[in-house]
Amino acid sequence: MMNSLSVVPTQQEATGSNVDLIAKYSTQGPRYTSYPTALQFSDQFTTANYEQYLDAARIDSAPLSLYVHIPFCRRLCYYCGCNKIVTKKSGVGREYLDHIAIEIDLLSKHIGNTRHVSQLHFGGGTPTYLDDAELTELIHLLASHFNFDDNQEREYSIEIDPRTVTPDRLALLRGLGFNRLSFGIQDTDPQVQKAINRVQRTEQIIELVGAARAYRFSSISFDLIYGLPLQTYESLNKTLDDVIALLPDRISLYHYAHMPTRFAPQRAIERQTLPDSYEKLAMLRIANERLIAAGYIYIGMDHFVRPDDELARSQKDGHLQRNFQGYSTSLAPDVLGIGVSAISSIGDCYAQNSKDIADYYSKLEAGQLPVDKGLTKTKEDQIRAYVIMELACNLRVSTQIFDNKFNIPFWEKFADTQPKLAEMQRDGLVIIDQEDISITEQGRMMLRNVCMVFDQYLSDQTERYSQTV
Numbered sequence: 001m002m003n004s005l006s007v008v009p010t011q012q013e014a015t016g017s018n019v020d021l022i023a024k025y026s027t028q029g030p031r032y033t034s035y036p037t038a039l040q041f042s043d044q045f046t047t048a049n050y051e052q053y054l055d056a057a058r059i060d061s062a063p064l065s066l067y068v069h070i071p072f073c074r075r076l077c078y079y080c081g082c083n084k085i086v087t088k089k090s091g092v093g094r095e096y097l098d099h100i101a102i103e104i105d106l107l108s109k110h111i112g113n114t115r116h117v118s119q120l121h122f123g124g125g126t127p128t129y130l131d132d133a134e135l136t137e138l139i140h141l142l143a144s145h146f147n148f149d150d151n152q153e154r155e156y157s158i159e160i161d162p163r164t165v166t167p168d169r170l171a172l173l174r175g176l177g178f179n180r181l182s183f184g185i186q187d188t189d190p191q192v193q194k195a196i197n198r199v200q201r202t203e204q205i206i207e208l209v210g211a212a213r214a215y216r217f218s219s220i221s222f223d224l225i226y227g228l229p230l231q232t233y234e235s236l237n238k239t240l241d242d243v244i245a246l247l248p249d250r251i252s253l254y255h256y257a258h259m260p261t262r263f264a265p266q267r268a269i270e271r272q273t274l275p276d277s278y279e280k281l282a283m284l285r286i287a288n289e290r291l292i293a294a295g296y297i298y299i300g301m302d303h304f305v306r307p308d309d310e311l312a313r314s315q316k317d318g319h320l321q322r323n324f325q326g327y328s329t330s331l332a333p334d335v336l337g338i339g340v341s342a343i344s345s346i347g348d349c350y351a352q353n354s355k356d357i358a359d360y361y362s363k364l365e366a367g368q369l370p371v372d373k374g375l376t377k378t379k380e381d382q383i384r385a386y387v388i389m390e391l392a393c394n395l396r397v398s399t400q401i402f403d404n405k406f407n408i409p410f411w412e413k414f415a416d417t418q419p420k421l422a423e424m425q426r427d428g429l430v431i432i433d434q435e436d437i438s439i440t441e442q443g444r445m446m447l448r449n450v451c452m453v454f455d456q457y458l459s460d461q462t463e464r465y466s467q468t469v
Contacts, residue, residue, distance in 0.1 A: 069339035
């Protein structure tokens with residue numbers, strides 16, 4: 001394992017010969033957790049539209065994935081852009097559970113309970129905002145309406161704010177059936193933590209990881225962020241020391257997107273405390289180098305995994321998939337979103353619940369699903385989604401398989417992309433021949449940029465996305 005460096009490198013040392021290339025492709029673009037992305041969702045998509053897709057999905061024999069959004073947090077993290085409600089008011093968990101019970105009942109009446117739930121994910125907010133009794137009630141509520149899979153291969157995960165759990169709480173979560181944990185670490189430097197209002201002791205994280213392994217959770221994931229206020233090349237390198245020493249199975253390394261006009265909490269961060277572009281490029285390079293040197297595989301889109309991880313195996317076999325929770329194995333093609341702001345992907349539709357909790361509650365109290373907007377994918381959307389997801393997940397798209405699948409010659413369909421793809425090939429991001437387009441090792445860092453070549457909706461909307469690198 002590399003040791004922390006005490007001297008900040010020169011620009012050439014920090015970013016290597018790729019500095020100009022990284023700068024060239026540093027733009028704003030989607031993370032492609034869906035295609036089309038959520039920016040294309042429309043309120044013309046109604047609850048009735050959604051119900052039709054749910055009814056049709058009832059007869060599908062494929063497994064099902066459930067996503068449950070719990071929006072509450074007790075403390076405000078300044079960097080956060082998630083849909084959340086910061087409150088310490090008593091009774092909010094109880095009220096939320098009462099309403100989510102209505103939604104679960106409505107959903108199950110349409111989609112039924114025969115499909116095996118092979119994947120379950122609790123996100124937020126802070127899912128562990130709910131107390132032990134409330135979490136237990138929610139799991140029992142879901143299990144009584146849906147067919148929970150008892151297969152050992154199932155993936156039941158929950159996002160964890162380390163400040164909200166103890167080893168005893170992890171034992172409860174394991175007993176409730178969760179087998180995967182995602183810890184929000186962000187950074188282990190005390191000054192950086194103070195600047196983002198998320199102070200948590202590294203010793204606490206070490207204790208929780210030890211407990212998680214003792215309780216036989218099958219996967220532990222860490223979320224890290226680079227580009228945070230007061231973060232430096234050296235401080236991030238020390239964070240990497242702490243993280244690599246714990247060897248989590250998966251690491252997500254995100255670029256901090258400072259968009260205070262969109263996310264009000266970020267207004268508490270002073271812009272002058274943020275590292276500049278050169279410093280962020282240095283951080284990105286050292287993080288990539290150190291994680292790969294530590295044995296991780298960079299599968300793309302900010303994600304690093306251990307070589308024996310299911311995601312690495314799925315990518316090698318060409319079966320990796322991507323949805324609103326990030327990368328996953330291809331256990332379930334449909335995702336049923338539950339809770340305020342949750343997004344479902346059922347068949348050829350996306351449906352998003354209301355982001356406003358009062359509206360979410362009122363719709364449920366009226367006996368209707370709380371859909372706010374969504375879309376039905378057109379044939380063109382399906383074609384482009386296939387190409388983008390093949391590149392994003394499996395790092396190649398076969399032109400022959402595309403031709404056979406859609407009965408359209410690939411290079412005839414995407415003739416307009418050839419100049420840009422040729423440029424990317426000259427830059428060493430892709431390898432192109434008549435058989436396929438494949439992403440190079442260097443191109444994985446600019447994977448979002450390659451996917452953007454096939455996105456017909458970008459045009460004037462890129463400023464609403466985060467930086468690609």
